[in-house]
Amino acid sequence: MTSESETTEKMTAALRKAGIRVTRQRIALLGVLAEATDHPDAVELHERAKAIEPSVSLATVYRTLSVLEEGGVVHRHAFEGGGARFETTHEEHHDHILDVDTGEVIEFQSDKIEQLQDEIARELGYEVVHHRLELYCRKKT
Structure with missing residues (x-):
């Protein structure tokens, strides 16, 4: 796992590489992204960044997220039933469970699932190069 400061440095480098100025507003957003659990x-990122730097605009948030996604340091998730959600790429590979009643997103990692996916791909003559697994669940009552 990468530290928040290393994550922020990677995002800052991605912005600079894309020719985007690293302003106070963007620094606030990068901090919020790096510490988000x-x-x-x-919109949530905008609200959190505005609490740190009131001049952050929603347009700046969208533009910055787009550049960070293109730079490979932020993942955009388009979970069913909602808008795009974001997370930094500093975490090791993981999958997601989405609680369909609360909207909560739970990260999990399963060696069994990873091995089964590799086995299935291999049986079909393929090698897994990337995958994304989202389970939409409801808590048992």
Whole structure:
């Protein structure tokens, strides 16, 4: 797992590489992204960044997220039933469970699932190069 400061440095480098100025507003957004433990959408990120730097605009959030996604340092998730949600790429590979009643996103990692996916791909003559697994669930009552 990468530290928040290393994550922020990677995002800053991605912005500079894309020719985007690293302003106070963007620094606030990068800090919010680096410390997020959930999967916030752009509006949530905007609200959190504005609490740090009131001049952050929603347009800046969208533009910055787009550049960070293109730079491979932020993942955009388009979970069913909602808008895009974001997370940094500093985490090791994981999959997601989405609680269909609360909207909560739970990260999990399963060696069994990873091995089964590799086995299935291999049986069909393929090698897994990337995958994304989302389970839409409801808590048992």
